[in-house]
Amino acid sequence: MVPNINVYDAVVTMRVSENKIELSENDVKEMMNIVRQAQEYMRNQQIDQWQNGYPNEGVFLSDISKEMSYVIEEQGKVIGTFAFAVMEDPTYKEIFEGEWKGSDEYAVIHRVAVDNQVKGNGLGGQMLCCAGIMPFY
DSSP states (O other): OOOOEEETTEEEEEOEETTEEOOOHHHHHHHHHHHHHHHHHHHHTTOOTTOSSOSOHHHHHHHHHTTOEEEEEETTEEEEEEEEEESOOGGGSSOSSOOOSOOOOOEEEEEEEEOGGGTTSSHHHHHHHHHHHGGGO
């Protein structure tokens, strides 16, 4: 069971039941809204990440099917999202200007985004901390 996270005087929950993530197409719409906010923020900061149609709904649906997509919600509203898995990630098959220091299993965290209404309250850091303890649950 993944624990609740206490953030800025509110209890925020990760939607996980019986150790199975339960997300719907409506969640994907809310996740995409948060991603669009992040894309706009990065564009305004002249950061080119997520400016080419990625991530899109298909990416989130794929994450959900692999049971690696998580949402953070407050009072039933999705306010944060991230992907987490302990797996070999194809993204890191070829590393430029470096190399892995071992062959042990590793975890990946992707697509971390927080709703603008709660930005600056430490939720992103809380999600990363929660992901860090998830392999132990």
